Amino acid sequence: MADTQLDVKAIIQDFPILEQQVNGKRLAYLDSTATSQKPKQVIEALDDYYERYNSNVHRGVHTLGSLATDGYEGARETVRQFIHAQYFEEVVFTRGTTASINLVAHSYGDAHIKEGDEIVVTEMEHHANLVPWQQLAKRKGATLKFIPMTTDGELTIEAVKETITDKTKIVAVAHVSNVLGTINDVKAIAEIAHEHGAIISVDGAQSAPHMKVDVQDLDVDFYSFSGHKMLGPTGIGVLYGKRQHLQNMEPIEFGGDMIDFVGLHESTWTDLPTKFEAGTPLIAQAIGLKAAVEYIEAIGFDAIHAHEQALTQYAYEQMSQIEGIDIYGPAVDKRAGVITFNMDGVHPHDVATALDTEGVAVRAGHHCAQPLMKWLNVSSTARASFYIYNTKEDVDQLVEGLKRTKEFFSYEF
Structure with missing residues (x-):
């Protein structure tokens, strides 16, 4: 079982929130796709900043300001290495995936999309990777096209080739579907x-x-x-962009720190990546x-993948x-660690509510994916x-909860 790949018991000890009971039952938290829990190492890093060197960055020359700047820019370098970006300035901090995608849609999109151009997406996209492109297409009179999916919710290379044309200027696709778990071949x-002269923006949430x-290696233009979905705090996201794109893009938020020179009627912007980080x-x-x-790198993705699979x-x-x-x-070997399901005759919200009484936390709704x-x-x-x-015990608790839910709603076994 997966526990042979990871020391899961030791990992669980790093997550204080998992020690609690919910409705008198052990907590089986199965909603990490929405937001992950945070290990004590992350909580302690936040406490350390606020208790020891809380200060604004870049502008101050005092000791606390220097420590804060080192911490902030050190985080950027850590992220650069994590995603194997070539340049430090290709990592822009944002409020989250949604803010990152909107930045690309407004800054790059408004400058490069014109009437008659095509923007290609898929029907499996989270609203955050659909609505910004939808609105860009409306603003510019462009055509929004969708790569057709197989009956299992996958994208074939043939379908991709048939959809992307020389009129396509932007392709926006999720690396992994938040509903189906489908892993798309973004490379x-x-x-x-690129063969058609388009750029690709990937939702990597x-x-x-x-x-x-x-x-x-993926050769994506934006990622x-x-x-908060990868053990970190809420309110922080990353936009990776190829340096040549970011250099030619205009900021969409203006104010302190992102400026070079400000006059009464004209202003100029500072260098990457700060020009996209106003305030x-x-x-x-x-x-x-x-x-x-x-924390993630100490575990290693090979172990994480084997455990989740x-x-x-x-x-x-x-x-x-x-x-x-x-x-x-799709089949389990073609999906990430997500199982989306329905129970015949029972609304998903009722299923989730019933599972909560058993201490099991799952998500219910349209998952920001109404199309x-x-x-x-x-x-x-x-x-x-x-x-x-998560452990096999969590899965057993889920399964037993589903059986009890089915029984409660008068189903026969």
């Missing part, structure tokens, strides 16, 4: 996009916490992800993200034995997701 998609990301930056959050990255396989097998459970998405819900021909679903602190 191959990037190659096809569900991939960066779970798999090695090498932005140079966005959030700290007091996300200092504590960046320092916390650094601690999260170091084993748990997902076990959960898939156990849940498939419950009559009336419909599971969506995908329509594609699945459902209004909403329930979703269980797995991470490094």
Whole structure:
């Protein structure tokens, strides 16, 4: 079982929140796709900043300001190495994946998209990787196109080639679907996009916490992800952009720190990446993200992947034995650690509420993916997701909870 790959018991000890009981039951937290829990190493890094060297960055020359600047910019270098970016200035800190994607859509998109151009996305996208492109297309009179999916919710290379044309200027796709768990071959998609002169922007919110990301090997133009889904604090995200793109892009937020010279009627901008980080930056959050990255790297993605795959396989097998459970998405070996499902005749919110009485935390709703819900021909679903602190016992608790839920709603076994 996955516990042979990771010392899960030791990992769990690093997460104080998991020690509690919910409704008198041990907590089985299966909602890491929405937000992950935080290890004490991240919490302590935040406490250390606030207790020992809380200060603004860049402008101050006093000791606390220098320590804060070193912490903030040290976090940027840690992230650069984590995603294998070539240049320090290719890492921009934002409020999260959504803010990163919006920055690209407004700054790069508004400058490069014109009437008649094509923007290519998929129906599996989170709203954060659909609505900004939808609105860009409306502003510019561009065409929004969708790569068709297989019945299992996958993208074939043939479908990608048929959808992307010489009119395509931007391809926006999730590395991993937050609903289906589908892992998209963004390296191959990037190659096809570039053959047609388009750029590719990747939503990495569900991939960066779970798999090695090498932005140079993938050859993506932009890559966005959030700290809170990868053991870090809320309110911090990353936009990776190729340096040549970022250098030619205009900022979309203006104010302190991002300027070079300000006159009464004209202003100029400072160098990358600061020109995209107006105002007091996300200092504590960046320092916390650094601690999260170091925690993940100490475990290693090979172990993380093996653990999640084993748990997902076990959960898939156990849940498939419950009559009336419909599971969506591709085969387990083609998906990340996510199982999205419905129980016949029971609304997903009722399923989630019933599971909560058993101490099991899952997500229910449309998961910010309403077009995908329509594609699945459902209004909403329930979703269980797995991470490094989950165990076979969590899965057993989920399965027993589902059986009790089914029994409560008068189903026969």
